[in-house]
Amino acid sequence: MSGQRFHSGRALVGFAVPGSTTENRVGVAMSKQIKGAVQRNLARRRLREVARNCFLGPDSPLHRVGIRYDVVLIARRRALEMSFAELKAEASLAALRLAHMNATIQPTNRL
Numbered sequence: 001m002s003g004q005r006f007h008s009g010r011a012l013v014g015f016a017v018p019g020s021t022t023e024n025r026v027g028v029a030m031s032k033q034i035k036g037a038v039q040r041n042l043a044r045r046r047l048r049e050v051a052r053n054c055f056l057g058p059d060s061p062l063h064r065v066g067i068r069y070d071v072v073l074i075a076r077r078r079a080l081e082m083s084f085a086e087l088k089a090e091a092s093l094a095a096l097r098l099a100h101m102n103a104t105i106q107p108t109n110r111l
Contacts, residue, residue, distance in 0.1 A: 003072065006101060007094035011079040011087055012047065014094045019070040024062050026051040026071045033077045043075040046087060054091040061099035069098065 003015035019025055028047045030040045055071055079087060
């Protein structure tokens, strides 16, 4: 299964596939550029919190579209250097971009 990249920013890259569940799902992965367990865990915690607010929250732009997505967010090294507000702004932009391109992502066959 392969998703379509919908966002590639300074701190994160996002891929999405239309999901088969009734809710949006978000997975978080780390770039190999983030060295050390402490830094990876910090980036993972920050990205999870941003995903809860921007992709899964009640005021998310994804709740207005009829398609539910399986989203994978990949943190880049810059996710550790940015302030939380900047990271949240980038994730909000990614969620808005995904909500606007809902007609272009085609469902894939799942095994």
